[in-house]
Amino acid sequence: ASTGQGAYLVHHGADIANPLGTPLYAPADGTVVFAGPDDQVAVGPTTNFFGIPVVIELDRRYRDQPVYVLLGHMSSTTVTPGQHVQRGQQVGAVGSTGIALGPHVHVEVRIGVNDYDHTVNPEFWLEPLAGHGTVAGRVLTADGRHLPEVPLLFYPGPNFNSPRYYAYTYIDGLGLINPDEQWGENFLLSDLPAGDYLVEATVNG
Ligand SMILES: [Zn+2]
Known part of the structure; x- marks a missing residue:
């Protein structure tokens, strides 16, 4: 996938x-x-x-x-x-x-x-590869709105000392991607090896 x-x-x-x-x-x-x-x-x-x-x-x-x-x-x-x-x-x-x-x-x-x-x-909706999974989440403003185009770094455990995967939150306002009704996500990264991750979001530099 x-x-x-x-x-x-x-x-x-x-x-x-x-x-x-x-x-x-x-x-x-x-x-x-x-x-x-x-x-x-x-x-x-x-x-x-x-x-x-x-x-x-x-x-x-x-x-x-x-x-x-x-x-x-x-x-x-x-x-x-x-x-x-x-x-x-x-x-x-x-x-x-x-x-x-x-x-x-x-x-x-x-x-x-x-x-x-x-x-x-x-x-x-795509089945992850064996031993892999999908991380979805949301990055919100203080009043609960989705923050668009926020860069995200994924640090794998157990040390969490260097980022290995990257993503951005969804672009907003154009209706490009609708969040899942149940999860309400504004970012998603698929095919990550199973394990623990620290996700770092950089907002306003
Ligand atoms: Zn296409």
Whole structure:
């Protein structure tokens, strides 16, 4: 589930680079609600944004709401809307269709409504590698508002003497990433080796 450092913070999804034609599999059981070119229907902020995306509504729900997973920029897809797919079933292949700098898959998780304004951090939904986990939290003002773009350093235990991982709190005000309803996070770092961490936030220099 690794992505470009913090890249998902600035554009709704996680980008995972892979060679052109790498098979893409359904991440969970669900029903295809969109598959094919987005030149007629805006699946992202505009038409022709995700090129050939596939959107799957998962069989499972989250807090009584539908969950959608979008895989974008495919070179081709092998599924059609209405089709039920199972976890691990191929749904397409990695490409660079739409607005993409190179072959990669853009992964979005949308909660409640299948549109670009209902994305949450997909790292919450990607299974960590064995022996790894995800740290999520919030950096707040004294009156409880999220502080945007705060640099964070993660010091691994048991000594906590040098930082090894870095992140930023979410950019605010543009609705780019919606915090999880339950966790209310404004930062998240995935695929950390299991263990204790000290997190240091630098506010106003
Ligand atoms: Zn992307």
